[in-house]
Amino acid sequence: MxxxxxxxxxxxxxxxxxxxxxxxxxxxxxELIQTRPEIEVVAECANGFxxxxxxxxxxxxxxxxxxxxxxxxxxxxxxLIGAETAVIFVTAYDQYAMRAFEVHxxxxxLKPIGRDRFEAALERAKSRLGQKLPPAPDLAAxxxxxxxxxxxxxxxxxxRVTLIPVRKLDYAEAQDDYVALASEGxxxxxxxxxxxxEACLDPDQFVRVHRSYVVxxxxxxxxxxxxxDSRLAILADGTRLPVSKAxxxxxxxxxxxxx
Amino acid sequence: xxxxxTPIKRYGIYLSAWSPxxxxxxxxxxxxxxxxxxxxxxLIVPLCLVYQFVCLSAWYMCKAAPLQRTPILRTRFMHxxxxxxxxxxxxxxxxxxxxxxxxxxxxxxxxxxxxxxxTVLYGLGFLVYLLSxxxxxxVLAMEDSSKAESRALETSILAREAELKALKAQVNPHxxxxxxxxxxxxxxxxxxxxxxxxxxxxxxxxxxLGLGEKSSVPLSEELSLLHRYLAIEKVxxxxxxxxxxxxxxxxxxxQLPPLLLQPLVENAVTxxxxxxxxxxxxxxxxxxxxxxxxxAVENTFDPxxxxxxxxxxxxxNVRNRLEARYxxxxxxxxxxxxGKFRVELSFPSHVEEVKS
Numbered sequence: 001m002x003x004x005x006x007x008x009x010x011x012x013x014x015x016x017x018x019x020x021x022x023x024x025x026x027x028x029x030x031e032l033i034q035t036r037p038e039i040e041v042v043a044e045c046a047n048g049f050x051x052x053x054x055x056x057x058x059x060x061x062x063x064x065x066x067x068x069x070x071x072x073x074x075x076x077x078x079x080l081i082g083a084e085t086a087v088i089f090v091t092a093y094d095q096y097a098m099r100a101f102e103v104h105x106x107x108x109x110l111k112p113i114g115r116d117r118f119e120a121a122l123e124r125a126k127s128r129l130g131q132k133l134p135p136a137p138d139l140a141a142x143x144x145x146x147x148x149x150x151x152x153x154x155x156x157x158x159x160r161v162t163l164i165p166v167r168k169l170d171y172a173e174a175q176d177d178y179v180a181l182a183s184e185g186x187x188x189x190x191x192x193x194x195x196x197x198e199a200c201l202d203p204d205q206f207v208r209v210h211r212s213y214v215v216x217x218x219x220x221x222x223x224x225x226x227x228x229d230s231r232l233a234i235l236a237d238g239t240r241l242p243v244s245k246a247x248x249x250x251x252x253x254x255x256x257x258x259x
Numbered sequence: 260x261x262x263x264x265t266p267i268k269r270y271g272i273y274l275s276a277w278s279p280x281x282x283x284x285x286x287x288x289x290x291x292x293x294x295x296x297x298x299x300x301x302l303i304v305p306l307c308l309v310y311q312f313v314c315l316s317a318w319y320m321c322k323a324a325p326l327q328r329t330p331i332l333r334t335r336f337m338h339x340x341x342x343x344x345x346x347x348x349x350x351x352x353x354x355x356x357x358x359x360x361x362x363x364x365x366x367x368x369x370x371x372x373x374x375x376x377x378t379v380l381y382g383l384g385f386l387v388y389l390l391s392x393x394x395x396x397x398v399l400a401m402e403d404s405s406k407a408e409s410r411a412l413e414t415s416i417l418a419r420e421a422e423l424k425a426l427k428a429q430v431n432p433h434x435x436x437x438x439x440x441x442x443x444x445x446x447x448x449x450x451x452x453x454x455x456x457x458x459x460x461x462x463x464x465x466x467x468l469g470l471g472e473k474s475s476v477p478l479s480e481e482l483s484l485l486h487r488y489l490a491i492e493k494v495x496x497x498x499x500x501x502x503x504x505x506x507x508x509x510x511x512x513x514q515l516p517p518l519l520l521q522p523l524v525e526n527a528v529t530x531x532x533x534x535x536x537x538x539x540x541x542x543x544x545x546x547x548x549x550x551x552x553x554x555a556v557e558n559t560f561d562p563x564x565x566x567x568x569x570x571x572x573x574x575x576n577v578r579n580r581l582e583a584r585y586x587x588x589x590x591x592x593x594x595x596x597x598g599k600f601r602v603e604l605s606f607p608s609h610v611e612e613v614k615s
Contacts, residue, residue, distance in 0.1 A: 021536070022437075022495055024444035031447060047536045068433075070534045070561065092436035111440035152563075163563065 014126065015058060018044045019051040019077065020066035020090065025111065029064050029090070032118045039122075048072025048080075053159045055081045061129055064109075067091040072154065072161065075143060080156040082191075086125045097143045149202040153181060155188040162188060166205070170219045171241060172197055174212040182239070207254055209233055209247035217254055261318050262398050274311065280387065281307040287379060293372045301360060302373065306353055310384065313345060314391035321395040338392050346384030350377050418583030430467060431525065434491075441495050456494055463487040470517035478545055478554075479511040485524050489541065492528050499538025500528065510547040513608045516584055520556060522573035523602050527558035531600055534564040553605040560600040574602065581606060 016039050020026045026044050033039050042058040045051040048069055055063070065087050067074040074089055089108040091097055101108040107121040144150075153164045170182045174194035181188045190197075198206065198214050208214050219235045223243065226232040231243040233251075243251065263273050281303060288299035320341060324334045354377065357370040438460055445453035466484045470476055482504075493500050520543070527541045539559025546553050574593060581589040581604060589606040 021533075022441075023497055024441045024495065025437075027448060028440065028444040031444075049536075068533070070536045071564070092440065093432045111436050112443040113440070165563070 012038065014039045014062055014129070015042045015060040016040065016062040016064065017042060017051065017054055017058065017060040018064045019048070019054075019069070019074070020064075021046050021069045022066075025066065025090070028113055032113065032115065033064075036122065048074075048077045049161055051077045052080050052156060052161055055085060056159045060085060062086045062088065062125055064088050064090055067094060067097055071163070076154040079154055080161060086129050086131075088121050088125055094143075099142070144200075150200040153190070153197075155181065155190045157188070164188065166201060167216075167218075169206075169216055170235060170237070170239070171213060171215040185237075204254070204257070207247070207250050209241060209243045209251060211244065213241050213247075215241060217251075220251070223248070223251070261315060262402065263315060263318070277307060277311045284380075284383060287383070288373075288376055291379075294369070294376065298366060298369050298372065301366070302353065302357060302369070305356065306349070309352065310349055310387065313349065314388060316345075317341075317388065317392045317395045318398075321392060321399055325399070326396060338389065342385045342388040342392075345388050346381050349384045350381045353377070353380055414583070417579075430464065431529075433529070434525070437495055438491050441491075445494075452494070456491065459487055459491050459494075463491060467518065467521075473517050475514040476517045477511065478506070478513050478515060478552075481515060481517065481520055482506065482511070482543070482545075484518070485520060485543065488521065488524060489528075492532075496528075496532060496538060499535065500532050501538065501540045503540055503542040504544075506543065506545040507547065510545045510552060513547050513552050515552070515554075515606075516580055519577060519580060519604070520554060522577055523556040526573050526602075527556055527600070530564075531558035531560040534561045535559060547608050550608055551605055552608045553603060555601060555603045557599055557601040559598055560595065562595070562598060577602075577604070 016033060018026050018029050018033075018041060020029070023046075026046075030041060030044070033041055039062070042060055043054040045054050048071060051063070051065070052072075054060075063077075063081075063085055065074040065077060067089055068091065069077075072080075074091075078087055087106060089097070089101060089106060090111060090113070091108065092111040098108065098110075107124050109117060109121055150166055152166060153169065155162045155164060164181060164183045168183045172194060173180045173182070175189070177191055177193070178189050179192050179194050179197050181190060194208075194212065194214060198208050201214065205217055206214050207217055215233060215235070219237075220233050221236045222234050224232045224234060226242070229245050231248055233241045233243050235241065263269050284307065285296070285299045285303045288294050288303055289296045294302070317338075320338065324337055326334065353373070354370070357373040360366040361368060361370040438456070442453050442456050442460070445456060463484065466487065470480070470484065489500070489502055493502075524541065524543070532539050532541065540557075542555075542557040544553075544555040544557070578591050581591055585606045590604070592601075592603040594601050594603075
């Protein structure tokens with residue numbers, strides 16, 4: 001393909017990805033980008049799954065990412081692609097998202113996209129190439145309207161994306177920089193701290209029973225004493241999770257609330 | 260709280276209604292009986308003071324047995340027994356008072372002179388209690404009617420508010436910005452299409468504004484607004500948005516509140532089609548038979564997608580407007596099965612409008 005030749009001629013070219021589910025919206029961006037010779041569009045994607053795949057394949061420097069897309073939103077995509085790529089969000093109107101962008105100093109463009117605004121965002125993104133983005137889960141949490149909790153969790157394994165509805169999440173276990181999410185007999189690894197995951201979950205449904213464990217309250221079948229001061233939570237499927245003293249207190253508060 | 264006690268003024272009126280009653284009692288005790296004016300007054304005034312208070316208790320009996328909802332025989336029996344018991348107790352109190360007064364030299368023999376009058380007093384006590392029951396029922400009825408009036412006023416205000424809110428919510432900023440973005444994209448690749456889109460947008464906005472001022476429109480008019488809306492969204496979504504329509508010819512002329520279907524169709528697009536990578540179908544159905552209209556908006560949706568962010572405000576608005584207009588005659592059913600989201604509305608085709 002000509003992509004390789006281009007790279008040889010000008011290895012300073014910035015590679016970019018356009019992600020939007022609307023054909024016309026992609027077209028506007030393509031036109032705007034074409035006026036800038038230093039940027040090369042390596043792929044266009046119509047949904048988040050394609051985007052995750054394209055990022056793994058092309059490792060672009062820059063992504064123009066629509067926020068509202070079917071199945072996987074722009075924020076989901078951001079969570080899945082890691083922090084190496086600069087992201088410019090594109091949205092029509094979303095008060096929470098706009099506020100979050102400002103707080104986290106992420107570039108964003110509002111539809112319809114004006115040339116001046118486009119150039120400015122581009123300059124900002126260029127100056128920040130290679131810098132790390134704010135942690136994606138933090139940004140996603142900030143764009144959620146108050147009192148709204150995560151409905152599903154997105155997990156990536158290679159280029160495969162899995163959506164786990166939170167009601168199907170049995171428990172989460174901290175493993176170094178990752179959390180292991182147990183759902184329907186399988187475990188999925190995700191790069192996130194357990195504290196930030198806990199913050200996105202409905203506290204009336206999920207309890208931090210231990211420094212390393214968050215459990216779905218519905219799955220807890222019974223609590224058994226285990227040694228001095230500590231207990232075990234036995235889940236419906238027989239899994240045994242440690243419960244700390246503070247964790248037991250939190251469980252009890254929730255139980256009292258439910259009664 | 261007792262309605263005759265709460266504003267103290269009312270209690271004053273009640274008491275002044277008692278003074279002629281007390282006068283009559285004194286007269287009946289003094290003139291046909293053997294009690295003198297002085298004896299009768301000394302006996303009757305405290306008795307009346309007690310009895311006016313006792314009669315207020317009829318309120319609780321009346322409240323416990325509302326006229327419309329209690330069998331009439333039971334109501335009668337209940338109040339007659341209460342009157343018998345209460346006036347008996349009252350007469351016993353009178354006897355006690357007479358006996359007490361007779362201990363003083365000035366009123367010596369009062370109890371004996373009073374004894375033949377007890378039947379008269381009993382009869383009067385009985386009647387006065389029943390009179391108070393009747394009066395309390397009147398007060399109850401008055402309260403009910405003023406409550407009903409304020410309730411009717413409240414519903415009409417609520418209806419108006421629901422309408423206003425629904426109309427204000429019509430033009431969604433998302434829709435506008437996305438459409439403008441489409442127009443801006445088309446200007447370079449297909450200027451003619453861009454112009455067509457501008458015109459569609461202008462027509463849609465003009466119709467939205469115009470329809471909002473009317474209280475009813477024929478279905479055909481609402482449909483032509485929906486066609487504009489869907490044509491605009493079709494430019495955005497392309498092949499992902501497909502439309503179907505099954506409108507019975509006779510139903511095109513039926514009247515409905517303006518912009519009733521628009522939020523449903525908008526939901527179908529933004530929560531249904533927009534969440535499907537491969538798109539889906541929006542279907543409109545309309546029928547009218549035997550005096551009722553049934554309309555339905557159906558769309559393909561992704562059962563795994565997260566529920567709508569605004570918590571179904573659009574649906575709630577439609578429900579409120581239907582209820583405000585047709586009351587219990589209206590029916591709204593929402594179902595989500597087999598990947599199809601369906602909202603069905605049914606209401607009478609000819610109804611006098613609620614005047615406000």
